[in-house]
Amino acid sequence: MSSRFHATSLALLLSLPAAAALLPAPLLHAQPGSHVPVVETDRIQVGSATIQVDFADGPLDLPRQAVLARIATAASAVATYFGRFPVSSARVLVIPVAGSHGVVQGTTWGDMHGFPGFTRIRLGEHTTAAELAADWTITHELTHMAFPSMPEDQHWIEEGLATYIEPVSRVMIGDLTAPKIWHDIVRDMPQGEPAPGDEGLDRKHTWGRTYWGGAMFCLVADVEIRQQTHNRLGLQDAQRAIVAAGGTIDHNWDLPQALAIGDKATNTHVLTELYAQWKDTPVQYDLPALWSRLGIVSSPGGVEFSGSAPLADVRDAITKPRGAPVVATVVPPSH
Numbered sequence: 009m010s011s012r013f014h015a016t017s018l019a020l021l022l023s024l025p026a027a028a029a030l031l032p033a034p035l036l037h038a039q040p041g042s043h044v045p046v047v048e049t050d051r052i053q054v055g056s057a058t059i060q061v062d063f064a065d066g067p068l069d070l071p072r073q074a075v076l077a078r079i080a081t082a083a084s085a086v087a088t089y090f091g092r093f094p095v096s097s098a099r100v101l102v103i104p105v106a107g108s109h110g111v112v113q114g115t116t117w118g119d120m121h122g123f124p125g126f127t128r129i130r131l132g133e134h135t136t137a138a139e140l141a142a143d144w145t146i147t148h149e150l151t152h153m154a155f156p157s158m159p160e161d162q163h164w165i166e167e168g169l170a171t172y173i174e175p176v177s178r179v180m181i182g183d184l185t186a187p188k189i190w191h192d193i194v195r196d197m198p199q200g201e202p203a204p205g206d207e208g209l210d211r212k213h214t215w216g217r218t219y220w221g222g223a224m225f226c227l228v229a230d231v232e233i234r235q236q237t238h239n240r241l242g243l244q245d246a247q248r249a250i251v252a253a254g255g256t257i258d259h260n261w262d263l264p265q266a267l268a269i270g271d272k273a274t275n276t277h278v279l280t281e282l283y284a285q286w287k288d289t290p291v292q293y294d295l296p297a298l299w300s301r302l303g304i305v306s307s308p309g310g311v312e313f314s315g316s317a318p319l320a321d322v323r324d325a326i327t328k329p330r331g332a333p334v335v336a337t338v339v340p341p342s343h
Contacts, residue, residue: 044064044101044103045064045065046062046063046064046065046101047063047064047065048062048063048072049061049062049063050063050072050076050338050339050341051338051339052076052079052080052083052336052337052338052339053336053337053339054080054083054084054087054092054093054334054335054336054337055087055092055093055334056092056096057087057092057093057095057096057097057098058096058097058098059079059083059093059097059098059099059100059336060097060098060099060100060123061075061076061079061099061100061102062099062100062101062102063075063102063104064101064102064103064104065104066103066104066105066106066133067104067106067133068104068131068133068135069133069134069135069136070135070136070137070140073338074137074140075102075131075140076338077338078140078141078143078146079100079146080336080337080338081147081181081183081336082146082147082150083150083336084181084333084334084335084336085147085174085177085178085180085181085183086147086150086151086153086154086173086177087334087336088177088180088181088329088333088334089151089173089176089177089180089244089247090154090244090247090248090251091248091330091334092251092334093153093334093336094125094153094154094251094256094257095123095124095125095153095256095257095258096124097123097124097125098123098124098125098126098127098150098153099120099121099123099125099126099127100126100127100128100129100146101126101127101128101129102129102131103128103129103130103131104131104132104133105130105131105132105133106133107132107133107134108132108133108134108135109132109134109135109136109139110131110132110135110139110140110143111129111130111131111132111135111143111145111146112130112131112132113129113130113145114127114128114129114130114145114146114148114149115127115128115149116128116149116150116152116153116257117257118153118157118256118257118258118259119257119258124153124256124257124258125150125152125153125256125257125258127146127149127150127152127153129145129146129149144174144175144178147174147177147178148170148171148174149170151169151170151173151174151177152166152170152257153256153257154169154173154247154250154251154256154257155169155247155250155251155255155256155257155266156250156254156255156256156257156259156260156261156266157257157258157259157260157261158260158261158262158263159262159263160213161210161211161213162210162262162263163213163218164209164210164213164217164218164219164221164222164225165209165222165225165263166222167218167219167222168218168219168220168221168222168223168224168225168226169222169223169226169247171219171220171222171223171226172222172223172226172227172230172243173226173247175188175189175192175193176189176326176327179327180327180328180329180333181329181333182333186313186324186327187310187311187312187313188310189327190302190304190311190313190323191306191310191311193223193227194295194299194304194306194311196220197220197223197224197227197295198220198295199216199219199220200216200217200219200220200221200222200223200224201216201221201224201292201293201295202217202221202290202291202292203216206290207288207289207290208286208287208288208289208290208291209221209222209225209286209287210287210288211287211288212290224293224295225282225283225286226243227298228282228293228298229243229246229278229279229282230242230243230244230326231298231302231319231322232276232278232282233245233246233274233276233278233279234322234325234326235319235322236274236276236278237274237275237276239321239322239325241273241274241275242274242325242326243270244330245273245274246269246270246271246273246274246279247270248273249269249270249272249273250266250269250270250273253269255269263283264280264283267279267280267283268280300317301317301318301319302317302319302320302322302323303315303316303317303318303319303320303323304317304323
């Protein structure tokens with residue numbers, strides 16, 4: 009059984025950098041509710057993969073079908089990015105939280121109770137349709153299933169990938185717009201820069217470095233892979249290869265093993281070399297210069313795109329879907 013799990017709290021990820029911290033100890037030691045009473049079980053089909061969705065007892069203002077539809081949208085985004093849903097079967101447990109709004113917290117485990125991937129979602133009783141439609145946590149959590157469990161020092165790559173891929177995959181299925189996610193990336197990515205006393209991603213495990221430092225690694229790798237392959241391939245190709253090789257959450261790997269598979273798929277050394285540079289050195293990356301090269305220009309209304317920027321085609325390719333989106337379908341209950 010994998011010992012790795014991923015816990016994401018909305019309040020935590022919206023914290024300011026100065027106040028951000030690692031997850032509190034009680035949450036870190038939380039265990040999945042294997043004995044939580046279930047009042048309804050549904051299934052979502054994503055290609056050949058099946059997601060079992062269990063609803064724990066508790067009040068929800070929204071109908072359960074609305075929650076199911078949102079989980080299906082998240083599953084579709086993940087499957088579209090990776091070409092298929094990363095594991096053959098998964099379980100999502102939805103636990104209502106009395107008096108709250110939105111997705112309060114998500115946690116994902118590997119190899120749990122017969123499922124390669126298991127996600128627990130704590131959903132506020134008074135969540136509105138608009139709040140659910142804007143949710144990113146479910147997609148973030150399901151993305152965790154598409155990477156092997158890492159040693160503690162490399163937790164940043166797991167969170168960084170989920171932080172980076174979640175919005176990109178949602179653009180691919182039309183759930184978000186490209187200007188919206190680039191605005192958010194430009195706003196939030198600086199939180200991943202090393203602060204004084206930093207010793208590299210493997211050594212500094214603060215909230216900012218774990219989530220946004222990891223996401224910065226992914227973005228820089230994506231851009232560099234696309235530059236070296238003349239925009240034919242990107243991080244998406246590396247990640248698909250890792251999943252195809254069995255690199256999913258229910259397996260424990262070390263990071264060099266996963267990165268080597270990704271590099272082989274793109275016929276580059278980008279991931280391995282970038283990791284060697286960033287793992288134990290506080291690399292300061294020039295983000296404003298990157299935004300300029302990508303043609304992302306901040307404006308009063310968000311961001312605007314420059315088509316004449318040197319890497320404008322790379323920017324567009326990052327969020328461009330390959331073929332039709334993978335559709336996730338809620339399976340009608342059998343009678």
